[in-house]
Each structure stands twice: as structure tokens, then as C-alpha cells.
Amino acid sequence: MTDIIKRDGSRQPFDIQRIIKAVACAMNDAGLRDDDFVASVAESVRHACEEKETVDIYDVQSRVENIMMRSRYKNAARCYIEFRRTRDLERESRNTLNQEILGIINQDNEQILNENANKDAKIIPTQRDLLAGVVARYYARQHILPRNVCEAHDKGDIHFHDLDYSPFFPMFNCMLIDLEGMLSNGFKLGNAEIETPKSILTATAITAQIIAQVSSHIYGGTSINEIDRIHAPYVRKTYDKHLAEGVRWIGEEEKAKAYAMERTEKDCFDAYQALEYEINTLHTANGQTPFVTFGFGLGTSWEERLVQTSILKNRIRGLGKNNKTPVFPKLVFAIRKGVNFSKDDPNYDIKQLALECASKRMYPDILNYDKLVEVTGSFKTPMGCRSFLGAYEENGELIHDGRNNLGVVSLNLPRIALESHGDEQRFWELLEDRLSVAKDALMCRIHRLDNVTASVAPILYVEGACGVRLKPTDKVSHIFKNGRASISLGFIGIHETINALYGNKEDGQHIYDNEQLREKGLAIVQRLRSAVEEWKKETGYGFSLYSTPSESLCDRFCRLDEKEFGVVPGVTDKGYYTNSFHLDVEKKVTPYDKVDFEMEYPHHASGGFICYGEFPNMQHNTQALENVWDYTYDKVPYYGTNTPIDSCYSCGYEGEFDATARGFECPSCKNRDSSKMSVTRRVCGYLGQPNSRPFIKGKQEEVTRRVKHL
């Protein structure tokens, strides 16, 4: 008696009826009927198998295929093969689905568990989110994405970001909340009607509520643009209230004013402390602390200055009894000549506070006003960590708040270079093919929102976060058109692309040291920009070019390419691809030289970018940090300060922990207990705390290899 070894390894006795049924089905699909032929096929398979103790199921199938292909019923043979192939694919993806779900249950799938350093995969709500993500990704790949897009994504030619949310759910990426409109016009939140706040304490409390709601309806970052300007009226209301009280009890006007000022300052500090704690205790429906960014710094009124200093002083103080460095909200401080750039400017003191804060907490990153306007057309805070909107007007007025980004699809540039084998012409040809797939992918994102109504996310579309008040039954797609929203093509690994195309570290020159190679890097990004400009013209959508941070993508692309092309020195040998256009993290140059190297790129990749430098401890030398910040002013729009700010709760050491194979370790007392330390590293545009939420392997490797620039 012959046993069949099935796909899962189990055994089952050979059953000729199953073969008869399958062949008859195939005949039927081809519109044929010949029972004798069916029986003869089954009989000859049985005959071939009967001598053996066990036969593999694949073996049985190929025998059937071979016999049918040799017969006169070639069409039936094709039907049989097609049917088997479809079944195999289905089975395989069901298996992946099962494996991914098992990975969450068993906590052993690093790809899923550590994909996002902001998610704590150990806890149940996050696991529910991850599970939803696995299913959403599965369904989108099977039924929503065009076949070519899905294949390109699976192979790693492109990366369709955030597949765990979009396109399964009609969600978009990141946004600037129209907080001003929501606070001044009121809105409905859950079961409550919210009116305009009457104090700064209420205003910040409501702001936290709005952020919690909004970030449960989108999958990327939530930013508040110019929070100092938006909250200023509520600081004034608080002052007026205290002044009235002061006049009533003190009488004397000067004294009453001083009283009101002091009380308002205290309220304001408390309000932003509460807001910071709120955000760090929030857990959104997406299973994480919301990605929140506050932009501020341009206001010069007493109220606006008070908001700015309150935010910075709270950040300098830190969270909890250990004064831990918070990683959210991300702070982005705007610097502008005439406001806070030089000693004579009215807010120069706040720039000094921002420098102190950056030296102790890494944030704020800075936005250089004039350069940002030059590069992106107008001033605005980045959405999330680095996504920038272009200029857009309604009724002759620039609008930023309420706008959003629809999502990103990134190109694997190093792969194209590897496939070209040093042939530049071939590289450009392949790039065109990949661009066309990427465009299909981005259009798929856009069209997913075509027939969606406002009722899917009332907070965004009905209650004002997107700057509109639609009816629940209204379609939302029009607010994404004509450049109001951006949709981004991303790219990664200019450094590895150049190495793959023109030699590598061992036998070639570093892109940094070779003017020609620098030009080549820029030329690639220029072509990407012209492509998105063409798409914009053709479709009317706000296509933009985005410098992908690739928190997890740096690992995925490199891993897939290493599998296909082996260990290629300077390309796949490090376990990660370099962030967008950034200088190789191992190249030792001054921060000044790094800025010069990177400064041309944001002009082309104006839909998203950030530059940063690696500094030693600067807490006692903010003057030197200011020198670098000032240097960036007319060179790069957006700059971050990476500096060692780890602290050990056991021995009090402050500085940089060692990354060892057994986790982070205090260099002073060798403490490795992750609950007794604060370790903060820049992940991408955001900071992360890898001791409590590990980075994905490739990112950890990249972080470890970073050299100090001073």
C-alpha cells in the first residue's frame, strides 16, 4: 500500500478517486469530457506509484501534468496546471498568514514585533493592533494591490509602506491638525460637545484629546504647526481671568498685574507639563504612543514666548522621578533672523534655552525659516518626523493646517544599481521601470480614498481636524486634490547605490571624497524629482519626493538584496541601507562638512528630509552647538542634534551607554538592567529608547556604527 506525503508532511493512503476528480475538473474547465481518458490518467499514475512505499504529493502532481501535456487534451492540461498553481499560491499565503499570527502569539517574529520602535509588542492592545495589521496586509496583497505592485513589493523592488493599515483601511499617513479651527469653532468629541476653551489649562487638555483621536484615525505622525501662536489666545484668557481676580482682591493695578502674570506663568508651565504627560501616557487605537510633533518658536508676543519657554523648560526637566528624557512629543523649534537668530533679536534668550534643551534632551530639532521657505515654498512644521507639504493657497491665502500626506512608496535604489552591474545606461532604464510600478502603487493609495465618506473618521472630516466640516455622508476625496495633500515617492540608500554602481570602499572612492560621484548621487535624486513633477502635472495630485527614513526598511531591503546578490562590499555587507541621501554614518567628517555634503538634496527631495550631526556631550558647550546651528541656517532647512544623553539610575552616570550583545550597559557601573536606565537614540527623524523597545537589527547596527562628527 502506497502512502502519499502531503505538503504539511503528514501521510495519507493513496486514493485514486482524488486524481480522477482533479483531472475531471480540469477537463470540465476546458469544456471537455472524456471519462476513459480521465480513468487512464489516474490508472497510469497509480501504476507508477504502486511499487513505492511513499510518494510525495508534488511528484503525483507532476506525473499528472506530464501525462496530460503529452495527450491531445493540452488545454485541459493547462487548466490543471493553472488550478494547481492558484491553489499553491493560496496555500502558501495562508501559511504565511498563519506563521505571522503564530509569530505574534509566540513573540518570535522580529520583523513584525520590532518593525516600529514605538510599539511595545509585549502588551495585549499592541498585539491586537499587530494582528489586525497582519490580516490587513494579507488582504491588501491578495485583493487590493495591483498584481505588479504586489510582486514588486514582495520582491523588494519597491516598498509599499504601512501595508498593515493602508490600503486595507481608507487611512492616510500624517497631517497638520487644524487645531486653531477646532479650538475656536468648537467640535464634537465622542459624546461631548466641546466649546472654545477659556484657559490655557483647558486648551492643552483638549489638545491632548484631539491628538489621541486624530492619531487613532491616521497611521503616520500628528503635528501641530505653530502651537505657540495657536495657544496664545488661551494664555491671554488665563491672564485676564487672573487679572480680574487680582483687581478684585488686591485693588492696586500694578500689583494686580504682577499677580496675574505670575499666576499665568505658573498655569502655563503646568499646562504644558500636563500635556507632555498626557501624550506620554496615551495609547492610541494603533497600539502605540502617538507620533506627535509640536512646532513653535516664531511668536514674539508675551503669550507666545511664554508657551515656548514652558514647552522647553518642561522638556529640560524630564519625566517622572528619574527625570527621564521623553521621546514624544517631538519638538521642532523654528529659527528666524530678526526673531531669535542673533543677540539683538527679541527671542534670542529662547534660542539659548532651545540649545540647552537640545544638549540635554536631543530635541528640539530646528527649522531654519528662510531656507525652509526657499526649499518648500512656505514655512510649516514637518508632518510626523520629516514630511513637508508644499505651498498651497485657498482664496489667495496660504493654507497649511488641516492638510495631510496620503502615504509613501519607496524605491530600492541599491537593488537597481546591483542589477545594472555597473552599467549606467542599464541603471537609468531599470529606474524608469521601477518608477512606473511606484506610480501605480501610489495611484492605488489615492484611489482607495475615492469613494470614502466622511463618516469613517468624523474627527478628521466632520469635526475639523482636516480643516473642513463635511457632512458624514459627503465624500472626502476632493480635499486631497490639487496639491492640498501630498503623496510621496520615497528613496533609500544613495550611498549604497553609488557604491554598487561605481565600485566600493575597497577598490573605489567614497562618494564624499569624489566630486563626480557626488554629482551622480544628485543626478539620481534629480531624476526622481522630475518624475514626481510629471505625475503631478498629469494627475493633479500633489506628488512629492520624500527622503525615506526607513526605520525598518533599511533592514528589509538590505536583507532581501543580500539574499539575491550575496554579500556585496559597501552595499549589502552592513545589514542596513543608509537613510535616504545621508552621508555614510561611518564617514568621519566635521558636522560642517556633513551639512555641505547633504545640503543640495532637500532642494530636490522637498517632500521630506532631515539632516543631523553626531555630537559629543555638549551640555557644557552650547556655544559650540550654536555655531553649528548658525552654520546650517542658510544651508539646510531642518537639522537635528544627536548627542549622548543616556543616564544610569544606579550610579548616576550621564553620557553614552555601550551597546553590547547583551543589551545596553552603563560604562561606569556596568548596569544592564533596562528598568534602571534611560537610553535615547535617534531612530530616524524621531528618537527612540532601544533599551525598552528594541530597534530592528539593521537599524541597531546602523546606530552602533555612527561616528561622532566632533
Add this chain to the structure above:
Amino acid sequence: MNYHQYYPIDVVNGEGTRCTLFVSGCEHKCVGCHNASTIKPDSGHPYTLELEEQILKDLGDPRIIRNGLSLSGGDPLYPGNLEAVGRLARRVKETYPDKNIWMWTGYVREELTPAQWDVVAYVDVLVDGPYIQAERDITQPWKGSRNQRILRREAGDLSL
């Protein structure tokens, strides 16, 4: 005079962005010295006029602002170094009156010789005193042990 190391851009030896020169030669021979290899006066490389010109040029770099020069070692006030260090400090101050000079010495201010004072006359911030292992405290900026002092001309610490 010999020197060990010259950093044209430095942010960890004094406030601001600096040019830093580590000279050779020191008679204190502190236990646990951070730069023990610089103690012998004939260690390192000869200090040349070319290097001096380079330092002056770097300090005036229009692209990357330098707030001043830092002199460390070794000991810049080691008797054999006084002539060269004095000339460098004088030229820096004459060329760039707005840039400051920081200096690390193992001598204490109260015991400086007149010849040493002639050099210190150009110095804006003097970190003085030997490194004493028992007094080690690296949580304080710019110094290694608690006995060392950060003396600032601005605050009147360096007037005779």
C-alpha cells in the same frame, strides 16, 4: 618646543568651537595623568612656524567660526615652552582681539613665576593646579579633579 596633537576644530576643550594645541613637556607628573604620553619634552613633533601660521589661519576661518584657541598638554607653562607658547598667544591676541585663549596648567596661580605671568597675560581662562587622583571628579566641566580651578579674566580671577 614639541607638540603632540593639534585639533583644528574642537568642542571638548573649552567653551565654543576651538583650535586646540597639546604641547609636550610637563614637570608635575601627576599620578593618573590623562595625557601621560605628553610629559616628556622631547616627545611628539617639533612645533614649527608653519604650524603656527596654520593655527592663525584656522582661527580666522570665515566658514567655520572659532571662538578661540585652547592650549593644553603637557603643560603650556613648562619653562621650556614659555617662549613658543608666549609668541603664539601674543600673535593670536594681536590678530584676533575678540577671540579668547584657554589654558590648562599644572601650576597654581599663586605660585606662577614672572615669566609665566608674561604668558598668562594673554590668557582669558586658566584652568590651574595639578591633577590629584584622590580629588577626581569628572562631573565638573573642563577639569579632572576638584582642586583644579577655572579662573576667568572676565571675573577678575587673573589680575595680579
